[in-house]
Amino acid sequence: MDDLEQDSINQELIEFALQESIQDLNKSAKTSSTEPHSEAFTKIMAAIRRGDSCALQQQAARPSAYRERDSRGRLPLHVAAPRPQPDVLRAVLQGTASAHLTLEVQTGEGDTPLTLAVAAGLVDNVKILLGHGASPHNTNSRNESPLLIGCTQELSAWLKGPSSDDKGGTAVRQRSYDMVLTLLMGGAFVEQVCWTKWTATHEAAKVGCADVLTQLLRHGAKVNSRDGHGVTPLAIAAEHGNTEALDVLIQHGGDVNAQATNGDSVLYDAAGSGNLDTVELLLQHGADPNVASFAFQLPIHRASYEGHILVLRTLIPITSERAIHLSGQDPIHSATDGGQVECLRLLIQEGRDVNALLGTHISENYGDLRKTPLFFAISNGDVTCAKLLLAAGARTELDPLRCILVAVRAERHDLVQLLLSYGADVNCYFRVISNTLFPTALQYCLSDHIMMRLLLNSGYQAYKCFQCFHGDDRGMDSRWIDLRNRVYQIYSQPDVITFCEFVSVSWLTHLVGGTVRTLLDYVSYVSICPKLRRILKMGPEWEEISDILSKPRTLQHLCRLAIRGNMSLTTLNDPRAMAAVPLPPTLQNYVTFRSFSQHTDLTK
Template identity: 30%
Template sequence: MAAAHVSMPGTTDTNLAFADYSLYSNLSDDELMQLAIKRSIADAHNSGSGTENSKTPIALNRPAARRRAPPSHRPQQQPELAACPANPPRETINPQDVSSVSHFVTGYGKRIVAYRKYDGSVQVAPEPEEELEPIAKAISEGDVGSVRLLVKQPGCNLLKPNKDGWMPLHEAAYYGQDQCIKILLRAQPGIINQRTLKEQTALMIAVVREHLACVECLLENRADPDIINKERETPLYKACEKESPAMVAMLLNYGASVNKSCIQGWTALHESVCRNNVEICEMLVNAGANVSMPNMYGITPIFVAAQSGKVDALRMLLKNGADLNSQAADGATALYEACKNGHENIVEFLLSQNADANKPGKTGQLPIHIAAQRGNDSIISMLIPATSKARVRRSGISPLHLAAERNRNDILEVLIEAGFDVNATLSEGRSMMYEDRRSTALYFAVMNNNIDATTMLLKVGANPNLDTFNPLLVALRQGCIQTVTLLVEHGANVNANIPTHPTTFPASVMFCIEYLTLLKYLMDNGCDALSCFNCVYGSNPHPPIKTRHNPRYDPDEAVEKTCIQFCEVISTENFSRWAGPIIDMLLDYVGHVKLCARLIEHLDSYHEWQCVKEKAKPPRPLMQLCRLKIRQLLGINRLKKIHKLPVPPRLIKFLNHQERERDF
């Protein structure tokens, strides 16, 4: 378990013993680190200007002992202070009592160590600094004369590492002291390829620090240019990372292996392509770099160029024989990645080089699919001529689906104009990924309540009745009368049902019971009201309504499917209080009916609903029966155009159940 380390504000005596702050024992590691940062900030404010830490650079991959402040800034030694009675007592750390130790650096550059004991208590203090060896100090100060004298002394051990595994040669490479490197190698040639605890050679350190003279000196003394560090990176890889053509050329001249890969299979060429450094790329290729070498994910350099939008590197790779249509482990091509990342110039260049726009990935999707999903109309326009509509059909999904799903109305318009099938359905496997088994682009548009996309699709012939769960039911559930009107006007089935949840009446009625305006609109457009009064129990007592569980979540539930009746739905708590007005509206669209016992029970529950009960008693008025017969003979389509016929306006209103409306 890692622990955090806190430096205490106002503490300047480096000889003080560690303090046991057991009150932090219940803090997590992250909380301890936050506390350390806060106290470090407080310490900086208490010290005045705070320049001690803010002006001391912290170099990556450097030993801890060399990151301390200059001697002129170090706190002076003070006599040991007596412990403050308000603080916990100080004690010496016993290694056997410590369960874990953690080191980190605060935002002000202070190196912190925390000791967590087995009893849960935590001790925090500044990390003790390692004393520099005389030769290391001379190297850091660039004192070549002292280095020359020290290597001749009998007690000078050039092979002795510090706690980070750094030897004097590593120090010289870090500080760029090429003269010191020559002195050290003359005295001890065998240390040339020694590595630190992070497995860095002096050559690797010199490359990372960009000390060209040191790199040349080490290579001349036969430093191995192919020794890798802990991440399996070579000096050549690091030189490409630093974008230094001079170092790259030098390493290649001394035989550096050009195709060595790091821990993830990334080569020097991958790195140079990613940085669009054509000069280094050409040097690597001329030295024998494999332009089609994949990393552990199957990503080749050309894939990297397309992914990151590096058109110059891409041209160079193609000129040198890179495979334009190579695929990564997930089947993606360079063209697919360029579309995914919105690099229009790369897409245009790849298509000009005859890149295959019909090569699917493992998901079956083509470049046009990802472009539609990301919403780049310029890329879509470039891909349409190069994409096979037959190949799109075989993929089991249309780019129209993805554009509608993401509300990409501009892409939807471009695809429709290009002739993509607006009634294309998802393959069975893709449809099953959705609980409602959706299959059309229209369903996606309605589900998103995207009226513009819905209008666009319906206008060009989208069929609103292809999905298992009719889009009209979705619009009714959302209560969007504009979408409902659009769907009904374009032929949506107002008597739609749900195959997985059978009812004795249209499911569309069930979804708009609480919206009387929508219910009336459906009835005016041919919804079957008569089926709402067909009850298997009639005037007989109804059994109690059973709570219906979903067999998907209740495996013990019987699989037998029974049709739900209208009187059961209207008896639910949400709808029972609306039973009177709902039954009253439905009676306007039926002839002779007999209310079942449950509906009568509802009407009897409110005195105001007695008129509805009387309305249902036979015989129904002759005018009502005539209206129903005329509507049946004319049909819904002709009724919608009845205002164009030479018929009295009052009769038109009567046939459309508008006789109660006033003329203004």
């Protein structure tokens, strides 16, 4: 066993012994707060609140009153300790001594007189208590030592806001420094920890008080001590962007490449703070930007996700491509996931690949097995980032679950329209859940009539919804006859689901009539199989559907389908490409189904 392990064991034994002694003292000293208070106790408490030390001296001969507690389990000593009247505290200490009470007795909430005085920021009271024998080692109910609480005071005071006569916070810092120095001179153990192994050095690094930090280090604080998560004070200072405190720690031997239990490096934490001075200071002292966390995150990923563009500019040229490749994700993924438009724009300008794919070890952490930055943008509903990526050449078909299907399922008409305008395949399939004969997108919008129209207007293959073998093939149109053999090969597989089978479940039958009526606007002649016909006859739309099926389709409609069939989906869905098509505006509107009021509502 080495000296470090022995010191750690000895420290834990000391802390355990201290806690046990405090509990024993509390058991013997506490009395029920529900007991009726004596007249002397009432007078003592009133005198403390008035700040009347003379009246308290007159009650010093009433030791039993000093053992009584108020409704919060506080003795007179607990009430006097956090009040800014040192004379009152001295008078109460005289009465406490006559009552033979220890100075380590706790309130009902677990605070000692010393921790209360420290929490109140009263240096004079702390000196008085230490002078009367109060222990600087005993903690409150959260196992926080007086020294740790003293380091916290500056942060608490600063959060409340500096007073009008202390605009720079100098007085706050001086009080914190004096408090810490008083406790250290009173014998406080500088490496004492709370339940999470958080030390006073960690707290001083978090607050950013360089003077306090210097005093702690001079009194033996370990610059590379770790809390319960393996985080060093250096990482805490970096995380909160406290450059001055960081510099003090580095000068005293702080490890700039230390990693926490989860692998987060000091530079990673600094990148998250967004403080460029902190990042540059670490880099000047040898911090490695290519060290990844155990979650495969690099500092450049953190800066991209958080939107710290100045830090990102600094990290881009010094982060190696090998480190990014091994991490399994590009900074573009992080910027897109965080919705950081400016960072994304910068990364694109720097030549990062907008079609970079997540590594398998990262992609598998997502249930949808996403791969591309574009998927993050669509999944987050981020139109701005999606436009940036698409304009820079992002492809829409690289993810196992296509981006357009995610947008359809999320009922994001704007994203669907955007993806279609950049060539997304409206007729793509995702067969992991439902292996359908018809393109997948329709099953996500059966109850969204506007979305359905948008897909159909954009070239969705509506005729595939009428392909099945539940009836004969008399009266089929030529397209169906030509495809019959190929479709049969697909349908002969027992796991392929046709449209009539998909909508035959009880929770979808009420949508079938409206869906079929809409689909008929986008096909020539089709036959309705007996299975689908039985469902349709139960709905109010059957009469209109039956009327359409019983009559020949108009030549005008058939010509529209023929024209659309000879146009690519890219041209059909790109307004600029359609504008170049040599057709009169009226005919263009007819071919693109703009005559439907639903499409007009969508564009509005």
